[in-house]
Amino acid sequence: MQGTSGPSVKVGIVGASGYTGAELLRLLSIHPNATVTYLTSRQFRGKQVKEIFPHLIRSPFEELSFDEFNPERAVELCDVVFCCLPHRASFPAVKALMEASSKVKVIDFSADFRFNSFETYESVYGVEHGARELFKEAVYGLPELFREQIKRSRLVANPGCYPTSAILALYPAVEAGAVDTDHPVVVDSKSGVSGAGRKESVTFTFCEVNEDFRAYSVDGHRHGPEIAEKLGLKSVRFTPHLVPMNRGILTTAYFKTELSKEELQHLYENRYKGEFFVRVRTSPPRTHDVAGTNFCDIYVTKDKESGLAVVVSAIDNLGKGASSQAVQNMNLMFGLPEEAGLKLFSLWI
Structure with missing residues (x-):
């Protein structure tokens, strides 16, 4: 065409x-x-x-x-x-x-x-x-x-699919200096099986994956340093998980901040207001919302008791990832x- x-x-x-x-x-x-x-x-x-x-x-x-x-x-x-x-x-x-x-x-x-x-x-x-x-x-x-x-x-x-979801989730706060780097930055991500590629492996056969949910590379995954480098952070505690679905990544990131929930929402909306493929939401996204697309959907909130910001991002690992x-x-x-x-x-x- x-x-x-x-x-x-x-x-x-x-x-x-x-x-x-x-x-x-x-x-x-x-x-x-x-x-x-x-x-x-x-x-x-x-x-x-x-x-x-x-x-x-x-x-x-x-x-x-x-x-x-x-x-x-x-x-x-x-x-x-x-x-x-x-x-x-x-x-x-x-x-x-x-x-x-x-x-x-x-x-x-x-x-x-x-x-x-x-x-x-x-x-x-x-x-x-x-x-x-x-x-x-x-x-x-x-x-x-x-x-x-x-x-x-x-x-x-x-970029890798995990880093894309994590970097976009954290970048506005890092860029604004709103992340308290005296505390750990934690990234918890779940991916569909297609993220492992199209290859023969017992690990990714139907019976091994169906009705199962697992963490892997818990002692350290190679995407952790990639995420940290692009964000300019000393380190990021990154843990990937495999979930029994074909495609999609849901990432939840946590960091300590002095900003309120309202301030965080404004910060993220302002940073991504000109980005067609990043949609800052007022409700947590699902992987279905972005399947087959180039969108990254982001929701940000704050836990009052711990003082931790909580950012949820969803992408298609084969799409935006x-x-x-x-x-x-x-x-x-x-x-x-x-x-x-x-x-x-x-x-x-």
Whole structure:
């Protein structure tokens, strides 16, 4: 579908057969300025989109075939490449793409370029980074915080789904100096199973997940340092949980503050009043409210007895936590309307 304004953007997706790749394809099928020209998948090489994703039959790219990754071919066919690979597997592909062309733009879904330095990445992930020189180009892809930098960047590190929900929940208070950092900042998040990716694992089979609710990485999760760094905090006590639903994240954040509930509400409404995709609510959000969308819904209150602010945020982990946020970043990088292809509202139930 040709856009009425702005450039036409040729799009590639590396690792397109996972959940985030499938969600990208769904969103790009209705994007007024995007044309999908290149897809890769080792597992489904040679297969057409309609064979692997029947829900995309009659999409503009239903007969496009999955290819093996070739950086020279990718940059020949694409203006931007979404890299939907896991951390450690992603940075070699990103490096190859950026070395193959000085013009192609890359949006990376992994954690490989999310930190300010490769030293922090190597400390958190316990591996040596093979593309250290690219850290100086990478911009953290959270538009509500880094919009102007994203517009000028060739390499955007798409945030993690947990960090997106937590950072947006805490940022107005941190920015205003309203968080008492002498007390812990606590982030408690629950995610649907799709957050673990589309892979074979006993842990994520139906019988292991259904009728169950579990915390994991309780002794420390790698997203904790990511959240703390972007907020400029020394540390954040982050605990993730797995809940038996397909998609969605509900985060509850707690921090000590002197502000009243009314002052907090005003602070959050004022900070996000110009942000189309952040909706500050007067009632706690549900994951159904944002399913399939790029919205982050936020509710803030205060517990009078403890003096703790309580902020609840809801996002779709495959949407604002991954693919739709990546499209939002693409729009910024190419001077398109930020909401292009993303004015979707939840199915709700």
